[in-house]
Amino acid sequence: MKSKINKRLVGISILAIIATFIGITIIYYGLFERQVRSDLAVSAKLLKDTHFFEVVNVDADGIDLSTDINELRVTWIDKDGTVLYDNDTSAELLENHIDRPEIQAAFETGVGETVRRSDTMNQNTFYYAVLLDNGTVLRVATNAQSMWSVFLSVSPIIALIILVIIAICIIISHYLTRQLLKPVETMAENLENADYKSPYKELDPLAEVLRTQHTDILSAAKARQDFTANVSHELKTPLTAISGYAELLEEDMVDEDKKKHFYQEIRKNSNRLLALINDIIKLSELDRKEIDPTFEKVDLYEVAKECMGDLTVNAAKRDITISLEGSPCIVRGSKDMLKELIENLAQNAIRYNNPGGKVTVTVTNQDESPKLIVKDNGIGIPASEQQRVFERFYRVDKSRSKETGGTGLGLAIVKHIVELHEATIELDSAPGVGTTISVVF
Numbered sequence: 001m002k003s004k005i006n007k008r009l010v011g012i013s014i015l016a017i018i019a020t021f022i023g024i025t026i027i028y029y030g031l032f033e034r035q036v037r038s039d040l041a042v043s044a045k046l047l048k049d050t051h052f053f054e055v056v057n058v059d060a061d062g063i064d065l066s067t068d069i070n071e072l073r074v075t076w077i078d079k080d081g082t083v084l085y086d087n088d089t090s091a092e093l094l095e096n097h098i099d100r101p102e103i104q105a106a107f108e109t110g111v112g113e114t115v116r117r118s119d120t121m122n123q124n125t126f127y128y129a130v131l132l133d134n135g136t137v138l139r140v141a142t143n144a145q146s147m148w149s150v151f152l153s154v155s156p157i158i159a160l161i162i163l164v165i166i167a168i169c170i171i172i173s174h175y176l177t178r179q180l181l182k183p184v185e186t187m188a189e190n191l192e193n194a195d196y197k198s199p200y201k202e203l204d205p206l207a208e209v210l211r212t213q214h215t216d217i218l219s220a221a222k223a224r225q226d227f228t229a230n231v232s233h234e235l236k237t238p239l240t241a242i243s244g245y246a247e248l249l250e251e252d253m254v255d256e257d258k259k260k261h262f263y264q265e266i267r268k269n270s271n272r273l274l275a276l277i278n279d280i281i282k283l284s285e286l287d288r289k290e291i292d293p294t295f296e297k298v299d300l301y302e303v304a305k306e307c308m309g310d311l312t313v314n315a316a317k318r319d320i321t322i323s324l325e326g327s328p329c330i331v332r333g334s335k336d337m338l339k340e341l342i343e344n345l346a347q348n349a350i351r352y353n354n355p356g357g358k359v360t361v362t363v364t365n366q367d368e369s370p371k372l373i374v375k376d377n378g379i380g381i382p383a384s385e386q387q388r389v390f391e392r393f394y395r396v397d398k399s400r401s402k403e404t405g406g407t408g409l410g411l412a413i414v415k416h417i418v419e420l421h422e423a424t425i426e427l428d429s430a431p432g433v434g435t436t437i438s439v440v441f
Helices: 002-049 101-109 147-189 201-250 256-287 300-317 335-351 398-403 410-420
Strands: 073-077 083-086 111-118 123-131 137-145 296-299 321-326 330-333 358-366 369-376 424-430 434-440
Touching (some): 002 111, 002 123, 002 137, 002 147, 101 111, 101 137, 201 256, 296 300, 296 335, 300 369, 330 335, 335 358, 335 369, 335 410, 410 424
Parallel strands (some): 321 358
Antiparallel strands (some): 073 083, 111 123, 358 369, 369 434, 424 434
C-alpha cells in the first residue's frame, strides 16, 4: 500500500510539472507574440513618421537600411503591388506583393498584419504593413522562434528541474505516506479497545466497521471452535458406548440374557450417531450461504400433511397424540427445507412431552402472512433458557434429550431455515404448561 501511494504521489507530481510547463510555455509564447507584434507596429509607425518613403522621386537604390536596423526587414510596396524597396533582397528579384494578405489589409483599412509559419525552419515570420500618405505601403517583418522551437530549447533545463522535483517528491511522498498510514496502523492495533478514538473524524466510520467485523470474526471463530469441540464430544459419547459394548461382546464377557440388551444399546447409539452426522451435514449445507436454495410456490399445509405420517408413528410410540389443523397456505420457499422445519419442530414437541400429551400443528394465514404453529402441552422451557434453545447442542434437559434420541441440533437447523426464508420465529413456553413455537413468513 505504501509503495502504491508513493508511486501515485510521484506520478501526480510529474503530471503537475508537465502540465504546468506546457501551460506556462503556451502563455509565455502568447505574450511573446503580442510583444513582437507591438514592436513591429512601433517600428512601422516610426518609419512612417520619418516621411522618408513619401518623398517624390526618391531614389530607391540610394536607400540602405541593412546596417541601420538589425533583424528587421523593411519592404516598400507601390500601389499596384510592385516592390519599390527591400532591405534584405533586391527589389527587382521580388514578385508582385498585391496578393499578400497584410498588403491587401493595409490598402483597405490602413494597417495589416499576419504571421507565416515555417515548419521546416521551426520559425515564424511576423509581418506588419501600414498605408503611407502617398498611397504606398510600408511593411516591416521579423523572424521569431516557433513555440515548438522554444519548447525544445528549454527542454534540457525543464528535464533537470523535473528530475530534481521528482527526487524531492519521492522524499516528501515517503514522509506523507508514513504520516497518512500511521493513524490507520495505530487504529488497527487498537481494534479491541472500544475507548480508542481515531485522530481523524473521517476514520471513525471505518474504525467502527473494522471493530465490528473484528468482533464478528472473533465470535465466529469462537463459535466454530465451540462447535468443533461439541461435535467431538457428542460423537465421542455414542462411539465410546458402541466400542465398550462391542468389546465386551467380543471377549464373551456378557451373559446370554444380557446380550440382547447390549445389542439394543449398540443399535441405539448407532442410530444416535447417524442422527448426529445427518444433522451436522444439514447444518453445514445451510451454512454454505454462497449456494442459493431453489425457491418456488409451496403449499405449507400440504407439506405439513406429508410430514404427518412419520410423525404420527413416532408420536404413537411415546403415547402422544398429534394432529394437523388449518387450511391451504401458499409460501415461497424450498419444499425440502420447509419439510425439515416442520419435522424438527414436531419431533421436539413429541420428544419433550409427557405420556398422554398432545401436539398440534397448525397452518394458517394471519394478517395475510402465512404462519406455522407447533404447540404442545409438554414439560415446557424455563424463561431463563428460552434465549439459548436455538444454539447448537444446547439442551434444556440433557438427560431426557439423550434418552429420546435428540441431537441438540434440531432447533439450530430450524433457525437457519427460518433465516433463509426471511421469516421470523416466536417462542412462548412455561414449565409444566407446554411450548408454542410460531414461524411467520
